Amino acid sequence: MDVLSILIDWLPYLLSGVASTLGLVLAALTLGLLLGLPMALGQVYGSRPVRWVVGVYVWFFRGLPILVLLFLFWFGIFPGLGLGDLSAFVVGAVVLGLRGAAYQSQIFRGAIQSVGEGQMIAARSLGMSRVTAIRSVILPQAMRIALPGWSNEYPNILTDSAVCYAIGVVELLTITARMVTQTHITMPIYLATAGIFIILNYGGLKALHRLEKRIAIPGFGTGAM
Amino acid sequence: MNDNDIVLRVEDIHKSFGGNEVLRGVSFDVRRGETKVFIGPSGTGKSTLLRCINQLTPPDRGKVWLDGEEVTNSGARINYFRQKIGMVFQNFFLFDHLTALKNVELALLRVRGMGKAEARAKALTELRQVGMEDWADHYPAELSGGQAQRVSIARALAMDPDVILFDEPTSALDPELTREVLEVMRKLAREGMTMLVVTHEMGFACSVANEVLFMENGVVAEQGSPDLLLHDPRFTRMKDFIGRIDSRMED
Numbered sequence: 001m002d003v004l005s006i007l008i009d010w011l012p013y014l015l016s017g018v019a020s021t022l023g024l025v026l027a028a029l030t031l032g033l034l035l036g037l038p039m040a041l042g043q044v045y046g047s048r049p050v051r052w053v054v055g056v057y058v059w060f061f062r063g064l065p066i067l068v069l070l071f072l073f074w075f076g077i078f079p080g081l082g083l084g085d086l087s088a089f090v091v092g093a094v095v096l097g098l099r100g101a102a103y104q105s106q107i108f109r110g111a112i113q114s115v116g117e118g119q120m121i122a123a124r125s126l127g128m129s130r131v132t133a134i135r136s137v138i139l140p141q142a143m144r145i146a147l148p149g150w151s152n153e154y155p156n157i158l159t160d161s162a163v164c165y166a167i168g169v170v171e172l173l174t175i176t177a178r179m180v181t182q183t184h185i186t187m188p189i190y191l192a193t194a195g196i197f198i199i200l201n202y203g204g205l206k207a208l209h210r211l212e213k214r215i216a217i218p219g220f221g222t223g224a225m
Numbered sequence: 226m227n228d229n230d231i232v233l234r235v236e237d238i239h240k241s242f243g244g245n246e247v248l249r250g251v252s253f254d255v256r257r258g259e260t261k262v263f264i265g266p267s268g269t270g271k272s273t274l275l276r277c278i279n280q281l282t283p284p285d286r287g288k289v290w291l292d293g294e295e296v297t298n299s300g301a302r303i304n305y306f307r308q309k310i311g312m313v314f315q316n317f318f319l320f321d322h323l324t325a326l327k328n329v330e331l332a333l334l335r336v337r338g339m340g341k342a343e344a345r346a347k348a349l350t351e352l353r354q355v356g357m358e359d360w361a362d363h364y365p366a367e368l369s370g371g372q373a374q375r376v377s378i379a380r381a382l383a384m385d386p387d388v389i390l391f392d393e394p395t396s397a398l399d400p401e402l403t404r405e406v407l408e409v410m411r412k413l414a415r416e417g418m419t420m421l422v423v424t425h426e427m428g429f430a431c432s433v434a435n436e437v438l439f440m441e442n443g444v445v446a447e448q449g450s451p452d453l454l455l456h457d458p459r460f461t462r463m464k465d466f467i468g469r470i471d472s473r474m475e476d
Contacts, residue, residue, distance in 0.1 A: 118314065118316060121314070122312075123332075124307065125279060125311075125314075126308065126331075127332060127384065128304070128335060128336055132335050132336070136335050140322050144322065217322050217364055218364045218366055218367055219364055219365070220322055
């Protein structure tokens, strides 16, 4: 049987897998951002207990293989919290996001710390509170500094998302595996999936690169100039 | 001297870093419209003194009063006092992600709570004051040091401060750029701005200062009009210091 016609027959399923994969990635990146940024602020500006809690969090989520984390949450932690009814998709997105937050927090922490000390001093000398100075002066600069490093989170999470296959999320790899089982065609199908991952990767990075250029400021390093 | 004229009172300021006592009891009064210049060898606490005045560096001991209100130990009200005590830094510290105009606008919007149109108009006025209105839309990286420093002066002026602290405003600039910044400061002094200036520019000190404070080892060693400190035989220490600088320049 012609491989191409099989791929075309399966195309709707493949595309639903792509949608599911992208959904995982977007949800995980967003969760990682929403948690990672406050964690970074806590680590730079927070009290000692706050810094300690963030430190332990980062150590935990960066210290375990993604598959181990996934199983811990899927079989243990979420059911233990009475959240056993959560769908595999939600659990996958949350675990990828929680882990991403640990990495993102360190990207943002480095960026915040690389903003010159004088920026805060000048802001405070004008009568800005610390919070206003962070929001209006430090973060707009730190986010620009962070973006090139942050962009790496996209391919990281995109490729990591395939492990969600292991808990039965119907994403790209799961669809691929089903195709292989039913058609007994292996290599061409895996190659097609690999091609899709590469295209998703390339497209996302391209878009992030364009964003870097759009928010670039003359003489202010974003690495995109 | 009428006590009501005193806009800033600095009383017995002490500050140590580690075991090193940088300021060992500095006191002076500043009258409205006055320019005081602080001269002295490096490491004698001149910059620390300025930072103690607006509490960027809280002093260990001593008090600062602005218009009769205590600035030291003022808690959250310090943000109000800092609007009234402008500061200009050696390295400008312009906000790198904002244009010249937005640099001046930012605190008007975020601290004074002005509307956009009003803040913009005020910022443009202040940029005109320092001759930078044509550069309003340029980013700090696109400005020369002298231009950047003039924008930072406009940024301080925008808050309508009672006094502006200048912390070695020309030390990072070459002579040509120094001249354009000193020109702006001269104009401000003439227009009645109250200024405290830490500088090594003796020419500026002599022509603009109402009073020179010569600092050495964390105290004010000599204090008086530039003419007095330079020509009265009873004063020797600042003359010695200047002699040392001059002989070094001639080398």
